[in-house]
Amino acid sequence: MDAVEKYMRRAFELAQLGLGTVSPNPLVGCVVVKNGKIIGEGYHQQFGGPHAEVDALNSIKDSSLVKGSQVIVSLEPCSHHGKTPPCADLIIGNEVGEVYLSNIDPNPLVAGKGVEKLRNAGITVNTGILEKEGSFINRRFFAQIIKKRPYIILKWAQTQDGFLARINNDSKWISDSYSRKIVHKWRAEEDAILVGTNTAFHDNPTLNVRDWSINKNQSQPVRVVVDKHLQLKNDLNLFQGAQPTICFNLKKNEISGNVEYVKLNDQDFLQSMLNELHSRNIQSIIIEGGAKTLESFIKNNLWDEARIFESQKRFVEGIASPKIEGSLISQNKLKDDTLSVFINNS
Numbered sequence: 001m002d003a004v005e006k007y008m009r010r011a012f013e014l015a016q017l018g019l020g021t022v023s024p025n026p027l028v029g030c031v032v033v034k035n036g037k038i039i040g041e042g043y044h045q046q047f048g049g050p051h052a053e054v055d056a057l058n059s060i061k062d063s064s065l066v067k068g069s070q071v072i073v074s075l076e077p078c079s080h081h082g083k084t085p086p087c088a089d090l091i092i093g094n095e096v097g098e099v100y101l102s103n104i105d106p107n108p109l110v111a112g113k114g115v116e117k118l119r120n121a122g123i124t125v126n127t128g129i130l131e132k133e134g135s136f137i138n139r140r141f142f143a144q145i146i147k148k149r150p151y152i153i154l155k156w157a158q159t160q161d162g163f164l165a166r167i168n169n170d171s172k173w174i175s176d177s178y179s180r181k182i183v184h185k186w187r188a189e190e191d192a193i194l195v196g197t198n199t200a201f202h203d204n205p206t207l208n209v210r211d212w213s214i215n216k217n218q219s220q221p222v223r224v225v226v227d228k229h230l231q232l233k234n235d236l237n238l239f240q241g242a243q244p245t246i247c248f249n250l251k252k253n254e255i256s257g258n259v260e261y262v263k264l265n266d267q268d269f270l271q272s273m274l275n276e277l278h279s280r281n282i283q284s285i286i287i288e289g290g291a292k293t294l295e296s297f298i299k300n301n302l303w304d305e306a307r308i309f310e311s312q313k314r315f316v317e318g319i320a321s322p323k324i325e326g327s328l329i330s331q332n333k334l335k336d337d338t339l340s341v342f343i344n345n346s
């Protein structure tokens with residue numbers, strides 16, 4: 001394997017350690033190399049905290065090594081003064097010899113200006129290293145900036161014969177405990193979780209991270225429920241105020257403790273809801289059901305990724321699982337279930 005690609009893969013590994021703590025910022029990892037050896041590495045660990053390049057350069061004990069080194073970073077070094085000073089200036093100031101990056105930062109404040117700044121200072125910049133992989137890692141950040149809406153992950157569990165729930169709406173327990181634990185890991189990685197009225201009513205979900213640990217820098221995801229006609233009783237677990245919760249509806253705007261009611265028009269309901277979430281810096285959302293809610297996102301082509309568990313159980317009759325057309329990117333047998341992941345190419 002090309003050495004630069006190997007270092008970039010390491011930068012990607014580091015970048016992903018920030019999942020769940022850096023949103024709405026991107027995931028960024030950085031490796032510093034001198035004479036074919038990694039002399040420093042780091043990543044963007046916390047929203048508002050040091051960028052990956054700062055973290056990597058700070059990790060180098062012998063600062064005399066930095067001059068003439070190669071910096072391999074998963075995203076274009078920034079050129080703007082945000083919560084932190086420009087990384088491009090730091091690289092120039094340290095007399096780094098060469099920079100390799102995967103993606104240009106789509107943030108309009110940067111968008112090529114970081115590369116320009118480095119080149120103007122005489123630093124050789126190589127762009128587009130493993131670009132496709134880089135964009136996939138930052139798919140949430142790219143959706144937020146380019147599509148101006150959260151990255152949408154659909155998730156459901158279905159029986160082997162294609163049912164999401166029994167006729168009486170009972171959907172417990174299609175997937176096994178191992179799959180359910182993975183769902184808690186996912187909840188810790190995304191900004192918000194959404195369910196529709198039926199799921200809130202029948203399952204009374206808590207929609208928090210319980211079966212996976214969250215670190216001190218992480219917060220519980222925002223809970224989102226669609227309850228157009230305000231039919232849900234406020235003694236449901238969702239409304240207990242332990243986490244910020246947004247209830248999108250057609251009737252009222254109101255704040256009640258940690259629960260916020262947001263009124264939308266019935267026309268373009270989904271799109272308006274996504275606009276509202278975008279304006280609150282929600283970079284990604286998992287849609288956890290039920291059938292009607294999932295189907296409305298699919299029908300409007302408002303989804304980016306679908307994670308589907310298939311169990312070995314059979315219901316023979318019940319509520320049919322949604323049908324989806326996308327590219328299968330992975331399929332893995334877990335404990336008893338099979339997890340298939342699709343992405344939307346359309």
Ligand code: AOF
Pocket residue numbers: 024025026027028029043044048049050051052053075076077078081082083084085087105107110
């Ligand atoms: C980098 N390296 O590790 C990250 C970058 O408010 P700030 O100062 O944290 O800036 C946030 C913006 O900087 C973010 O929207 C993105 O454009 C870029 N993120 N850039 O050089 C990093 N996280």
Ligand code: ZN
Pocket residue numbers: 051052053077078079085086087088
């Ligand atoms: Zn930066």
